[in-house]
Amino acid sequence: MLRLIAILIFCFQIQNFSAITIYGRAPSYKNKTIKWIKKSDYISNQFTTINKTKVDSKGNFELKGDFESSCLTELNIGMSAGLLYVDKNTKNYTIFFPEDSTTSESTLKKHFIQLIFQDLQSDDLNYLILDFNNQLDYFLFGDNEKLLRFAKQKPEFQDSLNDFKIKIGKKYQNFQIKFLHNYIRYEVGLIEQMVLENKGEKFKYYIYKNYLSQHQINYNNNAYMDFFNKFYDKPFRLPKSDIIEKVNFAINNLNSFEELSKALENSIYFQEKKLSELAIIKGLGNAFFSNEYDKNNVLSILEEIALNSMWDNHKKIAENMIFTIKKLLPNTFAPLFSLKNQYDSIINLKSLKGKYTYINFFSSWNSESLHDMEIINQLQKKYTFINFVSINLDDNINNYNDYIKNHNQYTWNICNYDNKIEIFENYSIDHLPTYVLINPNGTICQYPAYPPSPLYNNSSIDETFFDIDKKINKKETFKIGGKN
Template sequence: MAMATLWLCIAFPVAFAQKGYPVTIQGTASFATNCEIQLTVFDDMLTYHKTVVAKDIIDKKGKFYLTYNAIQPQLVQISIRTSRAEFYVEPGRTYDFTIDMDPQLFEQLDPMAYGGFLQISNNDSTLKEDINLKINHFENTLDRVVDFYSPNIIGDMTPSQYDSIVYQIGKRFPIQYHPTNFYKSYIYYSLGAIEQIILQKYPDSLYHKYLDNEYILYENPAYMNFFTSFYHSYLLKSKKINPQELRKSINEEGSLIQLINVVGKDELLVNEKIRELVIILNLMQLYDNDNFNKENILSLLKNIELNSHFAEHRHIAADALADLTRFENGAPFSISQMKEASGAQFNPEKFKGKYVFLQFFNTTCTDCIREMMILQDLSQKYKGQIEFVSVSLDFHFSKFLQFKEKYRQFDWHFVHFNNCYDWLDEMGITTLPDNMLLNPDGTLYQRYAPDITRKLPLFLARLFNAKDDKGKPLDVHENNRNE
């Protein structure tokens, strides 16, 4: 069983930060002088939304200083450019780190794809009870014990093997339900996640052991891992929920009260707080299901955001709404932060009234350059009808200028992303080639625009030339059917 170690990557973020006690993170990152370093917290563990809570410029000596307030132990992320590392912090603590990274991987758009991450060393040897060390020790031990008793697929583990694992772990670590203790809860629900796989045919037993209580541990990754796995697509899988009534409550009535009444017939959703969180989780999962009305799903989530009795749920519902709609047709979009080769700020207002095709590239992407050969023809063929903008994602502006000088034949618009790494993260740009299409009013039309080498020529032909075609020129599915 492969489990991510603490300093590499923890898969599940924690509850949104509140006012509390100061947390200070300081140290050196000599490989990244003059770069910005950011400290991020995770809003919730259903949408994975992030909020930057502190930032600093790493000075010439490699020093940095970050501080914010935390009310509870929580997972945070440090990022420099596109490189990241995640770890836990505790309120009132000061951390002294040395951060390092492979210099070649540091130049990559997505270093994690190559196993690259910020390597963090703790300079304070007195932190023997640090929660990172404790959880990391538990994870490594659990990994070894699971591999010993169940070296093959964990789904084939027997109850007796699981009992042996619990026995061995229990000799080294506390295994008990302790909802106010972050570390003990992490252990308890990490083991619960394994038991959930073994006893998946007995959900009632799992529910009463792990969920039938007054606490929802929003901030604990192990708990939320268990919760989201247990209730994944639950509204569709539950034998106690009538599928016709479920569809009617969402598609026809769009009524939160009716939806609550329908799903509340399941004994494992009697708890009001659990039921509402499950509704949020499952509405997110149903959004791309063609059998359910998207507008009504958004309306239901908006209702929860505005009217829920639980502050955590109002926040999570708001994040869910933002997450589901951020790449929808008509979503707000801005590239005004980009920079021209002259160094001037890019002004996209001059393109208003026309579709804008954005091609993202860097100077090491040979496929991107090959695509530019096609864009060169398309930019001439549809001149005045659509604007093409190639956006350089080179971390060094000088490389962008050298590229412009080398490829003078590419005479459409070129801009640099101006080292807006937050924007790259928000847009989910991690691999190249990548493209987007904007509406004439400047809003987003397609986050993932037609592929330049195969789909884009047909797409533009239908958009501007095929006036007699009864299909919708901008219907991606229609374009795919005609390939």
């Protein structure tokens, strides 16, 4: 009997997940890696990889994923990304990933393009959200006078917004899709929040009561979480000044989640425990990067939430936040990678252990990083106890090969990133050049590390290497009155 119950439970759990397949065309990205990702949560902004594959030589790709609920996902090829809402009622999507003509190789910023859907049903979540977004854009930007009233926050705009709510409510009332209705509610709510946020405490409380208080937290709905994150943009600055002082004391002196919660519960915006705890996690993430708070205590309170929270979602979000804020801090392990150098040998952090490793990220289109390569050539001859690794971020492998061919005097490890976009994410690369110094045991020594040449009168990595050299090669000193 127990075995039968276990089988039934297992079958029920399987039915909760929907298998979804994407059949895609991306002829402009042949032989490139395409990743299907989604946010683990909208507080830490960590991403989870659903699946990844290579676009084949004909420009085709296929991706499969299992989903428990509707959510927003991304398809990424290099720095180009397209958005896809997963609808559990749609089992297969046929998608065209167009060439991204608005971005160039010389950017490290993600750029969103519009995916083209083939045979998309009119009741699919993507179709409905695209349709609503067009309605919203027309409401905001289709009438210059209305746009002016919005910019000046005139009362007439609020009347127009109320009319728009009624119109949209009627238009989509027959679609029984909870994600859609929450998306619409909080996209409109976000506009209302922007209109009313500077009009005093009365209006702020109206927003809180109408959209957040006593409403279910929609962790996977991007519109809800955008609304939440704007309202609790600076959670520990939201209460009145006397409460803020108690918050600071609870973190810096008492190092206690319980005392922090008690300090905040005197604010009308922290009355509900579940909502309050989520806002506290966000606030602690902000606090870690502020000089007002003890960083060790912030981490300690987050660890307390990750261990003891009543809600599993919050445990996971707190864990993600800890990972986010500790990422690339001194003495944390450096993100792993495995790449081929110019001699076709595999280079990874395991093979580099035992020595300090200096990594620089460069490209053939960035003049500053190319200039620094000349200085690195001198440094690697001077400091033989340092591993030097240069990672080239050119998308076009021919540009990398040409660079290697024209600089065969550079004999240290130089690798191309091989379209492994996770390297950008793992090392938080948003500009070039970027440098990292790794300890012999594989942990971070400096991030960002000093550059090869002094910048704005700052130190150069040469000084750090000199200090390491002294530490490694300590010379015996004569002691006065002692034996030599």
